Amino acid sequence: MNFLIKKIMKGICFLIFVALLVSCQKSPEPIAYGSDECDNCKMTISDPKFGAELINSKGKIYRFDSAECLASFGKEIKPEEINSEWVSNFVIPGEFIKADAAVFLISDKIKSPMGLNISAFSNHKSLDEVRAISGGKPLNWKEVQLYVQNQWK
């Protein structure tokens, strides 16, 4: 009996441990702008309008200076090993939004750190407000990934 309880306790402990492991690090962490390095291009990440993150299934966070670098890095990783991808909200610098829920704008007037000039927005309304000034073409995340892949071969 005692033995059984012990075993159950052990099991519960293990489950809690696993739960802790799984549950932690599922949301993005703030980037230290001006000192963190992009995990794709090595550049110092310096513009909070464009920072991006990828969290893998183990909870490790990769940081990027732009959505371009996130897309380029993400395509090297198996989809099942990616937990989530995050991009910065162009109109609220430093705020992360999920890449697949974001809307993107490609415009020559808005220069991103990697030269493909992609910016991200949480909704079409704020995108359209910026687009009214800058012009450009709206895209979704899938299209952005494809665009980056084609541009960078």
Place this chain on the structure above:
Amino acid sequence: MCRINGSDKIDSIKLILVFFVFVFYNQLSAEILLVGAAQKYHNIKLGISVAAAGDTILVSSGFYSEGTITLTKSITLLGKDFPTISGDNKNEILLVKADGVIIKGFSFLNAGLSFIHDNAAIKLDGVKNCRVEGNKFSNNFFGIYLAKSNLCQIVNNEISASSIRETYSGNGIHLWYCRDITIKNNHISGHRDGIYLEFARKSIIQNNYSENNVRYGLHFMFSDSCEYSNNTFIKNGAGVAVMYTHNVTMTDNRFEQNWGGGAYGLLLKEISNSTIENNYFYKNSSGIYLEGCTRIKSSGNSFIENGWAIRLMANSMENIFKRNNFIGNTFDISTNSIKNYNTFNNNYWSEYKGYDLNKDGIGDVPYHPVKLFSVITERNRPTLILLRSFFVELLDIAENIFPTLTPETLIDNNPAMRKIL
């Protein structure tokens, strides 16, 4: 002593005639318009509106705040005793949209920070043959911004910003889709990148002094066939970065005191067919970091008291390091690979403990610049805490004799016995 023959004489007379006609013609046609509080034209915009192409506008010292001044005529703007033109922290100051404009002797202040617009003190937009010379720039978002412009010269400017705005500061000199630009004798500090080139071609960067910028002293992106020489880069956030570029010539530059976790003297990423000659790397965390670099020739460089002199990542190939000085670096070469496709030959290594019995100036035993411990730290950075411990020294000696983890072929077979001058 110097005799001129007949045809030369006629040629020189022709030349002098042409010169006089040119000067005379210019004096006849070009006017000098005076702008200032006590002058005929009270503000610069007014002066510009009445000026014709070829005219000179001479601005007296004073404070001018006129919103964005747009130049669509080829004129010369001269400042007397550095008149100040302010952007009042909200707008661009001078927008040049005409060829052949000269801007000289002004002080530009407070071009406004903007989300969408890259507001600059001077923006040259789609122009040719312009010259920005001897101006002072302080606290502007971007200093001098060149977009789709060719054959322009940026000379003798003093550009500074307070890095309080940190991540929201723009670049000192910014080139975007430009060609044949000369950037010479400028002093830049406190911007995001001192000098930034994106999609630039055939441009020359010479004799500039770039210090205390938030990110890089100089930053290349996708800018082929450019050359930078005799520049000094000191205490920039992360040093100098040259990325995604072919045919870069880097000579006689100084990279100093770029210190910190992600800081490099020179960061090279995806560079090919380039030359690094006679540069001086002093007290940087990493002298040169190479990732994805091919066919770079490096010679005559001095690496002195850096953390790592060279960090050569696995995907770099066919690079040649010849006749460089490695003096007092914590690690001379570090790599994350067991294989080596690069050549090291005839360098001077202060750590070399070999001998030269035949006195030909070349060490008789090869030098092995990669220490075992540097390979370990490349994989696991926190192990650095063990640096200089007895055990680590012992490991290094053992590895030196029987290489197991370090690339066996990464050796200098002809190490120089004396410093290369």
